[in-house]
Amino acid sequence: MDDNRIIELYFARDERAIEETRARYGRLILSIARNILGNRTDSEECENDTYLRAWNSIPPTRPHSLLAYLSKIARNLALNRQRSNKRRATVRMNLILDELSEVIPDKKEDLADEIDLREAMRDFVAKLDNTRRNVFLKRYFYMLSVNEISEEMGMSIGTVKSMLFRTRKVLRDYLAEREIDI
Amino acid sequence: MKNMNEKDILLALNEVDEKYLEAARPKRKKKIPIGRIALAASLVIVIGAAIALGMSGVLSGGGNILGTSGNGSSQIPNNGAAPPDHENGSGSSSSTENETNFDDKYGAGEDYKRLISIIGNFGESDSHWLERGELIKEVDNGESAPGDSEIGDDNANGSYISISQNQVENVEEPDIVKMTDKYLFRIGGYNNTGEALRIYSVDGENSKLVTEYPIPYFDGSKYSVGAKMFLSSDGNTVTIIKDYIAYAPFDDDVYKNVYKTAVILLDVSDVTAPKEKEQIIFNGRCVFARIYNGRLVLGTSFLSSKYDYDWTDPERYLPYYEKGETRTYLSPEDIICPDEIFKRGYINFTLLDDDLDIVSTKAVFGLTGITYVSEDKIIVSSGYGKKYSESTDGDICCKTDIAVIDYSDDSFKTEGIITVDGWIEDRFFIDEQDGYLRVVTNEYKYRSMYSFASESSSLYVYKLSTLSPVASVVDFAPEGEGATSVRFDGDKLYVCTAEVISYIDPVFFFDLSDYSNITQVNTGFIEGFSSTLISFGDGYLLGIGPKDSETNKVSIYKKEGEAVITVAEYCFKGLYATDRKAFLVDADKGLFGFAVSNYRDENGNEVNGTYNLLHFDGKSFIELLKFENSHNITSLRSVYYEGYLYLLKNTSIQIKRVDDFE
Numbered sequence A: 001m002d003d004n005r006i007i008e009l010y011f012a013r014d015e016r017a018i019e020e021t022r023a024r025y026g027r028l029i030l031s032i033a034r035n036i037l038g039n040r041t042d043s044e045e046c047e048n049d050t051y052l053r054a055w056n057s058i059p060p061t062r063p064h065s066l067l068a069y070l071s072k073i074a075r076n077l078a079l080n081r082q083r084s085n086k087r088r089a090t091v092r093m094n095l096i097l098d099e100l101s102e103v104i105p106d107k108k109e110d111l112a113d114e115i116d117l118r119e120a121m122r123d124f125v126a127k128l129d130n131t132r133r134n135v136f137l138k139r140y141f142y143m144l145s146v147n148e149i150s151e152e153m154g155m156s157i158g159t160v161k162s163m164l165f166r167t168r169k170v171l172r173d174y175l176a177e178r179e180i181d182i
Numbered sequence B: 001m002k003n004m005n006e007k008d009i010l011l012a013l014n015e016v017d018e019k020y021l022e023a024a025r026p027k028r029k030k031k032i033p034i035g036r037i038a039l040a041a042s043l044v045i046v047i048g049a050a051i052a053l054g055m056s057g058v059l060s061g062g063g064n065i066l067g068t069s070g071n072g073s074s075q076i077p078n079n080g081a082a083p084p085d086h087e088n089g090s091g092s093s094s095s096t097e098n099e100t101n102f103d104d105k106y107g108a109g110e111d112y113k114r115l116i117s118i119i120g121n122f123g124e125s126d127s128h129w130l131e132r133g134e135l136i137k138e139v140d141n142g143e144s145a146p147g148d149s150e151i152g153d154d155n156a157n158g159s160y161i162s163i164s165q166n167q168v169e170n171v172e173e174p175d176i177v178k179m180t181d182k183y184l185f186r187i188g189g190y191n192n193t194g195e196a197l198r199i200y201s202v203d204g205e206n207s208k209l210v211t212e213y214p215i216p217y218f219d220g221s222k223y224s225v226g227a228k229m230f231l232s233s234d235g236n237t238v239t240i241i242k243d244y245i246a247y248a249p250f251d252d253d254v255y256k257n258v259y260k261t262a263v264i265l266l267d268v269s270d271v272t273a274p275k276e277k278e279q280i281i282f283n284g285r286c287v288f289a290r291i292y293n294g295r296l297v298l299g300t301s302f303l304s305s306k307y308d309y310d311w312t313d314p315e316r317y318l319p320y321y322e323k324g325e326t327r328t329y330l331s332p333e334d335i336i337c338p339d340e341i342f343k344r345g346y347i348n349f350t351l352l353d354d355d356l357d358i359v360s361t362k363a364v365f366g367l368t369g370i371t372y373v374s375e376d377k378i379i380v381s382s383g384y385g386k387k388y389s390e391s392t393d394g395d396i397c398c399k400t401d402i403a404v405i406d407y408s409d410d411s412f413k414t415e416g417i418i419t420v421d422g423w424i425e426d427r428f429f430i431d432e433q434d435g436y437l438r439v440v441t442n443e444y445k446y447r448s449m450y451s452f453a454s455e456s457s458s459l460y461v462y463k464l465s466t467l468s469p470v471a472s473v474v475d476f477a478p479e480g481e482g483a484t485s486v487r488f489d490g491d492k493l494y495v496c497t498a499e500v501i502s503y504i505d506p507v508f509f510f511d512l513s514d515y516s517n518i519t520q521v522n523t524g525f526i527e528g529f530s531s532t533l534i535s536f537g538d539g540y541l542l543g544i545g546p547k548d549s550e551t552n553k554v555s556i557y558k559k560e561g562e563a564v565i566t567v568a569e570y571c572f573k574g575l576y577a578t579d580r581k582a583f584l585v586d587a588d589k590g591l592f593g594f595a596v597s598n599y600r601d602e603n604g605n606e607v608n609g610t611y612n613l614l615h616f617d618g619k620s621f622i623e624l625l626k627f628e629n630s631h632n633i634t635s636l637r638s639v640y641y642e643g644y645l646y647l648l649k650n651t652s653i654q655i656k657r658v659d660d661f662e
Helices: A003-011 A016-037 A040-057 A066-084 A091-101 A114-127 A130-140 A146-153 A157-177 B006-015 B018-023 B034-053 B097-106 B110-120
Strands: B074-077 B177-180 B183-190 B194-201 B209-214 B221-224 B228-231 B237-247 B257-267 B275-283 B285-292 B295-303 B320-323 B326-329 B335-337 B345-352 B358-365 B371-373 B377-381 B387-390 B396-406 B413-421 B430-433 B436-448 B451-463 B468-473 B482-489 B492-498 B507-511 B519-522 B532-535 B540-546 B552-560 B563-572 B584-586 B591-596 B610-616 B621-628 B637-641 B644-648 B653-657
Touching (some): A040 A066, A066 B006, A066 B018, A091 A130, A091 A157, A091 B006, A114 B006, A130 A157, A146 A157, B177 B637, B228 B285, B257 B285, B275 B295, B295 B371, B451 B492, B482 B540, B492 B540, B507 B540, B563 B621, B610 B637
Parallel strands (some): B335 B358, B519 B563
Antiparallel strands (some): B074 B326, B177 B183, B221 B237, B257 B275, B275 B320, B295 B345, B320 B326, B345 B358, B371 B377, B377 B396, B396 B436, B482 B492, B507 B519, B532 B540, B552 B563
């Protein structure tokens, strides 16, 4: 069933919407959660919470992209669960956080608010060329491993790593230029 | 005002435009039950991490071959009941309970025990890297064997036509499409889960499917990583290289999946009824495969298990191959092991004849990386950024080890290792020509691990017979730029350098005809940059890459006087394939074909993907064909032959007449 029909089921308050969502995106949602939480039970709970959150928010929201909408919900839930429960981050999550620590510019006195950072990230991603953008998002949005990205993109592992490395470097400079301190 | 951290960056990514998230969506993997995804992923992580760790200078003077008195390969029946057959060597090894068990069960000698000891102690040493190694053996500077013409004789299946854009002329690379002048061979999906070889007749609009042959699905395999193939020069034999992930025959918390590589020989002399002739299976995944002079040289990477070893089971830590009913473990003298290791995997080099009989094999423990293969040399770089040196002014520089292995006389001989500044992005950054090794590296200097100082690109030339430096052009890129794509072409070198989001694109043309006087000219700063460079004949260079954040370009460059000029440019939107084998390149005819994915325009409307066939007439691009295409851009292949474009899709073929353009 395509996205439009699934969204119509949500609007019709038809519970088949959940089953169709699970069939179409369940694996993606679970993998996003597992990449962050590691633990299967937590990840499955996160998957179910994602369906509940989608059920409660559609309508009134009519997602332009159901895939992106659900991915964002799952990701937020998993990140919040990991942060609030103070669970140990997975190895992959730790790697990703280590990598992102590289993009934090030197501390300055004024701290910008979260909105600025979100705008900056949106603009930064939009400015990347297609290939680099896909690699960047696969790593830091979908939390794929470098090896998985390598296979998906048909690139060598070294190319993926150096591309991520260089993109982080540019992101760091970009945030510094916009005076975003984090 | 709030205190944010790295996770806020992750959360901020939720604001990214949804069209970008859709485009970056992870692909679905087939044939893995949901519950198994994480298991497979964890294996991939382990292997990926190991690959990233790189090699540890294993071919240096400190490296050595395990054992000195082995009596050939060790054969154990598939049921694992019989021991490896080898002589005990001399030397001492710390004895553990597990080793004793192994010894009791298999009568294992000290040679294997030493390997066990090394693997068991992996990671305990603080010393990771060796300095530039000594030459292990002087290179025979004789002429390499003449290449076998890949153009076959006239025969029933037609003459072979090489379409796979080999990096080294006459050294064939595998791909999912091969052809003769009578038939097209394509590997694609089969029954949703498997793969099949399909053979189509080459007959313009009358072309048709001749046969569909399901590729064997191996017992215990979970899913195929993707089969590729070679086609013999007479068009009568297809050699399939098939990576797959299988359930490990043993079970513990760490090691539940294993990569395997199957090589399958098919007799396709009767294209209506392909028959399997031979089959051989290696543990480990395929890292490269080439055919030169009728012989297949194969590189497989096998990750040994370190944890909770059951030393009674050599399957966990020894490379092996299976042919027929016999499993053969590599004998100690065929395993090169360094004194210090950085990775608990092997790369296993194997040379096979046209009956898939083993001509020679050699495994190197701790070696992996980007691989370049020529008629007689295998050149392997170390992994990404694992070796650093600190300069007197405090900069930290990445370094790369490059190992040279010779296989010209039917055996693998390690020749030595060199160390260069910077690292190698892909195999096109490496080249060998007339006894000289040429490499381009990118270098990033740090003041600390999280403080970047500068980025640069350099060219290094080494004489292979002595592994001594001959020439270098250091830091040729504009400040802050690194090479994004490289193409060596005889005594020419083409390099594009760029910064990631500044979209500035100098393209360099180097003249390498005299290493004592390397000269270069370039385009200066132009829009965009090239992610792939392709020699396009007559001094023309084709580049494909981004022009700006929304638009991509295909460009033709040429040296004119003391500058490089852009002769022609074709702009498009949507993604293009990153695998250069997905491009149709016919420089003789001036043809370039490529598929473009769908994309959203500035109003958010979905625009369908297309296939584009361009003709470069020496002045500009002419769009010969442009039609809607929804097929995956990476696995689509296209061939131009005698007035027709053949679009080879996963399970079907599409044929388009091309109007006369010549």
